[in-house]
Amino acid sequence: MTGVNLVEIRKTPEPDVDPQGAILRVEACGICGTDARTFFNGDPKAPAPWILGHEPVGVIEELGPGAHLPPGVKKGDRVFLGSILTCGQCRWCTEGFQNLCDQHLLYGYDPYPGAYADYAPVPAIAMKNVIALPPDLPSDLATVADPFACALNGVEVLDIRLGDTVVILGAGPIGCWQAIMARDRGASKVYLSDVNRQRLDIALRAIGAFVDDAWVAGDDNGVAEVLDRTEGKGPERVSVAAPSKSAQQAALLMAAKRARVVYFAGLPKHDPISPLDINQLHYKELSVLGAYGATHRQYRITMDYLRRRRDQLAAVVTHRFPLDRIGDAFETIRSGTGLKVVMLP
Template sequence: MADPFACALNGIEMLDVRLGDTVVIIGSGPIGCWQAVMARDRGASKVFLTDVNRQRLDVALRAVGSFVDDSWVAGDDNGVAAAMERTEGRGPERVIVAAPSKQAQQAALEMAAKRARVVYFAGLPKHDPVAALDMNQLHYKELAILGAYGATHRQYRITMDYLERRRDELASVVTHRFPLDRIDEAFNTIRSGSGLKVVIVQ
C-alpha cells in the first residue's frame, strides 16, 4: 500500500493545499480517497469528492466520508454545476483529477476558481493521450496546471510515518482481502467496481 499512497501524496503536494482552501477531487478510487484525507490534514476548509459511478462513490464515502464535506455523481456537465453551486459560484481553489478521463480534465478547468491550481494526477490511455482542452479557461482565469506522477524517496519516508499514524482511516480504503487460492474472485471484484483497494493475502 505504500507505493500508491506515496504517489497520492506527491499529487497532494503538487496541489499545494493551503489553509482554508476548497478542494475538489475528481475520482473516488483509492487514490482519490487517500487524497481526501491528506487534503483535510493539510488544512482544506472544504473537501468535495465526485465520480461518474454512484456505486464506487458510495463505497468511497463509507471509507473516508468523515473527511468529505459533500459529494456528487458527475452528470452531463461532468460535475461542473455541482462544484460551482457548492462554492457560491466562485469555484474551488484546488482541483485534482484522479481519474483517467478527458472529460474530467476539461471539467477541472471549467470549475476551477480564478488563479486556482489544477493537478492532473491520472494519465490517459497511451493509445489515446491527446485531449482537447479549453485554453481560454487557462488564460483568462490564470490557472496553474500541473501533472503529478510517481513519488520521491522523501515522500516514501513520509508515507511510512503517515500510514502508521493514520492506520485506521487509511486502511479502510482496503475493502476486500482474498487468499491466493481465491485470486479469480479478487479479479472479479476489481472488474465489478464493488470495492476500492483489493489485496491478496497469504
C-alpha cells in the same frame, strides 16, 4: 497475465536470486490502477505471459552474495518495496525527484516481473527501495504505501493552503487518500465526486468524516454541483484522480480563477490525447500541473502516515483475495464495487 483480460495460475520454479539482489517471500501485493489498465488494455512492457504486481510486501527470504540492503534492514525482515526503479545518478535522482529519473523503470514491468506470486525477485536496482515495516503494521495495509506515497506527491504538487476549497474528481483509493490529506493540510472544504454511485458510497463509508459533500458526476462531470457549492467562484484546488478525459476538461471548467489543477491519473497508452478548452486555462490564469509516482522522501513520510492514520487508511482496503482468485480481483476493480484490492498469496 496471458493476454488482455486473461489470467492463469501456473506453477513455476522459484525465481533465481540476483547476485546483488534478493528474493521476497510475498505476504501481500496490492492491485494498482496501473495493473488494472494493463490487464484491461494491454501494455507492451508487460508481454504475455507476464507476472504483474508492483505493490509487494513480504519477507526478505534470500540475499545474493553481493547484495547490500539499506541501513536498518536485514534478511528475515518484513519489508515494503517501492516500485519506481531509478539510476541514482541523473540530475533528478540527485535532486531527490527519483520519480522523474531519466532512466526509471517500474517494478513488475519488463524486464522485471512482479509479485503476484509466492516468491518474487528483487533486482539489484530495487534494493535501495526496500523499507522495513513496523511490526504492528499489517501486511495488507502496508501494500498501500506505494500508492499512498503517489497520492501524497499529487497533494504536494496541488500545494493546498489553509482555507482552500479542494475538489477531488475520482473516489478510488488515490482520491480517498487525497481527501484525508487535504483535510490534514488545512482545507476548509473538501468535495469528492465520482461517476460510479456504488464506488462513491463505498468511499464515503471509508473516509466520509473527511469530506464535506460528495456527488455522482453527471453529464457535466459535476461542474454545476461545484459552482453551486462555491457561490459560482469554483475551488482553489482541483485534483483529477481518475483516468478520464471528461474529468480533465471538467476540472478546467469548475476551477476558480488563478486556481491550481493537478492531473494525477494517466490515460491508457493507446489513447493518451485529451481535448481541453485552453481558453479556460488562459483567461482564468490557471496553473495546470501533472503529478506522477513518488520520491524516496515521500515513501518515508508515508510510513509515518500509515502509523498515525492506520484506522482511516485501512478502511480503504475493501477486498482481499487469495492468489488463485486474481481473476475475481480484477473483476471487482472493473465493476467498481471495491476501492483498494489486495492479493494474499
